[in-house]
Amino acid sequence: MAETKRAELVFIPIPGMGHLVSTMEMAKLLTDRDERLSITVIIMKLPTESKTDSMSLKSNSRIRFIEFSLNQTITVNNFISHFIESHKDPIRDAVAKIVRDETDSIRLTGFVIDMFCTTMIDVANEFGVPTYVFFTTTAAMLGLSFHLQNLTDEQNVDVTEFKDSDVELLIPTYRDPVPAKVFPSRFFDKDGAAAFLSMARRFRETKGIMINTFLDLESYALKFLSDDDKIPPVYPIGPILHFKAENDDNKERTEIMKWLDEQPVSSVVFLCFGSMGYFDGDQVKEIAVALERSGHRFLWSLRKPPPKDRFEYPSEYENPEEVLPEGFLQRTEGTGKVIGWAPQVAVLSHPSVGGFVSHCGWNSTLESVWCGVPIAAWPMYAEQQTNAFELVKDLGIAVEIKMDYRRGSDVIVKAEEIEKGIRRLMEPESETRIKMKQMKHKSRMALMEGGSSYDFLSRFIDNVIDEIA
DSSP states (O other): OOOOOOOOEEOOOSHHHHHHHHHHHHHHHHHHOTEEEEEEEEEEOOOTTOSSGGGGGSTTTTTEEEEEEEOOOOOOTTIIEEEEEEEHHHHHHHHHHHHHHHHHTEEEEEEEEEETTTHHHHHHTTTTTEHHHHHHHHHHHHHHHHHHHHHHHHHHHOGGGGTTTTOEOOOOTTSOOOGGGSSSSGGHHHHHHHHHHHHHHHHTTEEEESSSSSSSHHHHHHHHHHHHHTOOOOOEEOOOOOOOOTTTOOHHHHHHHHHHHOTTOEEEEEEEOTOOOOOOOHHHHHHHHHHHHHHHHHEOOOOBBBOTSSOOOOOSSSGGGEEEEEEOHTTTTTEEEEEOOOHHHHHHSSEEEEEEEEOOOOOHHHHHHHHHHOOEEOSSSTTTTHHHHHHIIISSSEEEETTOOTSSOOOOOHHHHHHHEEEEETTTOOOOHHHHHHHHHHHHHHHHHTTTTHHHHHHHHHHHHHHGG
């Protein structure tokens, strides 16, 4: 009997848990679905990171990891141009070794690169294999990138001129006109805009784009992307989520879940702003006032800002009282709980949680959809403002606190505005809540056999396996 041929894929995510975890989960999903696939995940570590906990995500012997840790200074501005580019030579060498070690039964068939790693298309080309993009945010945002690239290349529009303007653009992947004020900040500076427009151009060179979304969530955007023959085939294969098995002996987690167990169903508003989420002291006080005035029960993940001008994650407050209004913890002792780290999926899954005040990072959004918890949108950076716009205006599964908020600006969102958003979020039978419950059901159906994401993943696998036929 002939030996089964296997296809080897090289995955190249960027550092950062939001991208790395979803990439790991996709690798597991693919190898679990088809025994003919094996995957090498190449991990580019930031200088500030300790050893990656990649092995805990390993599901079988057909996933392996290669880590690189280059000693260099990283800033937001040089991340794409310098950090990723500097890894081309070591990654080329690592892939060359994979090819040298190939047997008759296994063959390199492609690269799967993060949306920010388009320079690695050059390396894939050198080995004569196709590249696929893993797009870790919305299909609508992918359409925005292509649209702005078209405006630049075909109509000579300078997208940086939209900064601080009230202009609204008709973007084919959004139902409503999109205000320029919710575009990612990087579109408004010359270097950032050039980098993103270059990425969009290079996406067009690839053999396909996998998107961490699902058909029922972004049907409008996905139809446009699929109908445009100048865009590679798109594969909506989400929601790809990481349900990390939390240690039941973890003291903080146990305490949080015990407190939630004591609260009525759908009574708690959960505030959490992602791994990079934090506010300065004046804004923290406004949030505290809003929570107290709203009268709703709350669980608040409050993080301490990192040192300025350093690429570090927020940390824990030793004593949250140093930043909260005087007496706040005492006055809200019966109805609220201020925490540091939060086991987000476990919290969102808990029946007592009725609303999520969120930065609208895409992983957090998909977790909220999976758990059926409506969102109050308070974005901070990257594409989060654009995500918030889509969630509130196009999809109707979120309410607005402030869609165009940008961390680092002088804007302080006042308690009245926050309180209004929380009250709308927690309305028991609102249209937003009903739509989110419906989307929860659809997100689960998408992954089941015969569901849209299940079928799109099968198409992608067939495409890869054809390379070894």
